[in-house]
Amino acid sequence: MKDLDKNFKKDTETEFPLREEMRPRKVTTPDGQVIDIDPLADYFCQEAPKVHRKSYSAIVEGFYNWARANSLWILGFGTGCGAIEMRPLMTPRFDAYRYGIQWRPTPRQANLLVISGYLSVKTLKRAIRAYEQMPQPKFVVGLGSCTINGGMYWDSYNTIKKLDEYLPVDLYIAGCMPRPEALLAGFMELKKIIRKGEAEGANKYAENFDWYKANQKSVIKDWDMPDYSW
Amino acid sequence: MRDLIEKLTPRYTLGNATYQRADLTFVDVTRDELRALLLELRDKEGFTHLVLLTAVDWIEEGKFQLTYMINNREADQTLGLRLYIDRNDAEGDTIHDIWPTAATYQRELREMFGIAFPGSPRVDEEFILEGWTDMPPYRRDFDTLAYSQQTYVEREGRETHDPRATMKHKMYPEG
Ligand code: SF4
Numbered sequence: 001m002k003d004l005d006k007n008f009k010k011d012t013e014t015e016f017p018l019r020e021e022m023r024p025r026k027v028t029t030p031d032g033q034v035i036d037i038d039p040l041a042d043y044f045c046q047e048a049p050k051v052h053r054k055s056y057s058a059i060v061e062g063f064y065n066w067a068r069a070n071s072l073w074i075l076g077f078g079t080g081c082g083a084i085e086m087r088p089l090m091t092p093r094f095d096a097y098r099y100g101i102q103w104r105p106t107p108r109q110a111n112l113l114v115i116s117g118y119l120s121v122k123t124l125k126r127a128i129r130a131y132e133q134m135p136q137p138k139f140v141v142g143l144g145s146c147t148i149n150g151g152m153y154w155d156s157y158n159t160i161k162k163l164d165e166y167l168p169v170d171l172y173i174a175g176c177m178p179r180p181e182a183l184l185a186g187f188m189e190l191k192k193i194i195r196k197g198e199a200e201g202a203n204k205y206a207e208n209f210d211w212y213k214a215n216q217k218s219v220i221k222d223w224d225m226p227d228y229s230w
Numbered sequence: 231m232r233d234l235i236e237k238l239t240p241r242y243t244l245g246n247a248t249y250q251r252a253d254l255t256f257v258d259v260t261r262d263e264l265r266a267l268l269l270e271l272r273d274k275e276g277f278t279h280l281v282l283l284t285a286v287d288w289i290e291e292g293k294f295q296l297t298y299m300i301n302n303r304e305a306d307q308t309l310g311l312r313l314y315i316d317r318n319d320a321e322g323d324t325i326h327d328i329w330p331t332a333a334t335y336q337r338e339l340r341e342m343f344g345i346a347f348p349g350s351p352r353v354d355e356e357f358i359l360e361g362w363t364d365m366p367p368y369r370r371d372f373d374t375l376a377y378s379q380q381t382y383v384e385r386e387g388r389e390t391h392d393p394r395a396t397m398k399h400k401m402y403p404e405g
Contacts, residue, residue, distance in 0.1 A: 008371075008372075008373035008376040008377070009380075010364060010376070010377050010381060011364045014363035014364075015363070016361040016362075016363050121360065121361075122358075122359075122360045125360070148385065149384070149385040149387075149388045150378075150382075150384070150385075150388070154378070154388070154390070155374055155375040155378050156374060156378055157367045157372070157374040157377045157378055158359070158367075159382075160382050160383075161378070161382045161383065161384050161385065162382070162383045162384065162385045165383045215383070218381075219381060219382065220361065221361035221362075221363060222360045222361025223361075
C-alpha cells in the first residue's frame with residue numbers, strides 16, 4: 001500500500017465530553033427545592049439483560065422453537081445499500097410474506113434485526129439501541145460483505161468491519177449486495193437454526209454483556225445512553 | 231464566458247482562467263474581492279444558484295483551495311471561483327447571507343477539513359460525525375486506512391489485492 005502513512009497515529013488522548021444534557025447537575029424544582037439529577041442513572045433503568053432459560057422439557061422447548069421459527073418479524077431498519085434488496089422481498093415479485101416473514105416499523109414489534117450493510121459508528125449506536133429494545137427471543141442477521149469483514153469500506157474511518165464484535169449475529173448472508181433470493185435462502189437457513197435451538201444470540205449477548213459493551217464503547221465515543229436500553 | 235471574464239478583469243484580480251468546457255469555467259480569485267465578486271455575479275450577471283462550496287487540500291503547497299461553484303441557469307453556464315487560503319489556521323469568510331445554503335457547506339468544511347467560518351450559523355456544532363476526536367478526516371495527512379486499522383477490529387483472512395500488482399501479474403505472469 002503506497003499511500004499508507006506508517007507514522008500516522010490515531011489520537012487516543014482526547015476524550016469526548018459527555019453531552020451537556022447527560023451530565024449530573026443540580027436542578028431547582030418549582031417549589032424551590034434543589035435536587036441532584038444524574039440523567040443516566042435517574043432517567044433510565046440500569047439493569048443488565050438476563051439469560052432466557054430453556055424450557056423444563058426438551059419437547060416443550062422444541063415446540064417453542066418451532067413456533068419461533070415460524071414467527072419472524074423483521075425490523076424495517078435499513079443501514080446500508082442492502083436495505084434496497086428488502087423492498088422487492090416485501091412486494092409480490094419475491095413475496096417473503098408467504099413464508100411468514102414480515103416487516104414491522106418499530107423494535108418493540110420485531111424480533112429479527114437485519115443489519116443490511118455497512119454500519120457507520122453513528123448508525124451502530126442506533127442499531128444497538130434498536131436491538132436492545134426488541135423483545136426476546138431475538139435474532140440478528142448480517143447482510144453483505146460489509147458486515148462480515150468490512151467489504152469495500154475496509155479502509156473507512158467511520159464504519160465498523162466485524163459486526164459480531166458489537167452485536168450477536170446468528171447468520172451472515174454473503175454478497176455485495178445479496179440478491180433477494182439469497183436473502184430468502186438465508187431466512188430459510190435461519191429458520192432451521194432456530195428450530196435446532198441454536199439461535200441463542202440474545203443469550204450470548206446477556207452472558208458476554210461486558211465484553212460487548214466494552215467493544216461498543218471502544219468505537220462509540222459519544223456514549224449518551226444507558227448501558228442497556230430496555 | 232470569455233466575455234464575462236474579460237469584462238470583470240479590469241476591476242477584479244482574476245487569475246488562471248480555465249475554460250474546461252463550453253459551459254464550465256474556473257478562475258482564481260482573491261479573498262478580499264470574493265464577496266463583491268459573488269454579489270456582482272449573483273445580482274448583475276444572473277449567477278443565482280450556488281451549486282457547491284467545497285475544498286481541496288493542497289498539502290504540498292500548504293494551502294486549501296475553496297471552490298465556489300455558481301450557476302447561471304438562463305445562460306446554462308457554470309463558473310467555479312477558486313480561492314486559496316492558508317492551510318495552517320485555515321479560515322474562510324462566511325457567505326451564508328448571500329446564499330443560505332452556504333451555511334451547510336461551511337459546517338461540512340469546518341468538520342471535515344477544519345476550516346473555520348466565523349459567523350456562519352451553527353458552524354461549530356457537529357454535522358455528520360458524532361463524537362469525533364481526531365483531526366478532521368478529509369485532510370490529506372489524516373490516514374483513513376491507518377485510522378481504521380487502529381480503531382476497528384478486523385476479521386482474519388481478508389485479502390486485499392492491489393489492482394496494479396494484480397493486473398500486472400495477470401497480464402505478465404512471467405514478470
Ligand atoms: S456489502 Fe456491498 S451492497 Fe452491502 S452495504 Fe456493503 S457495499 Fe453496500
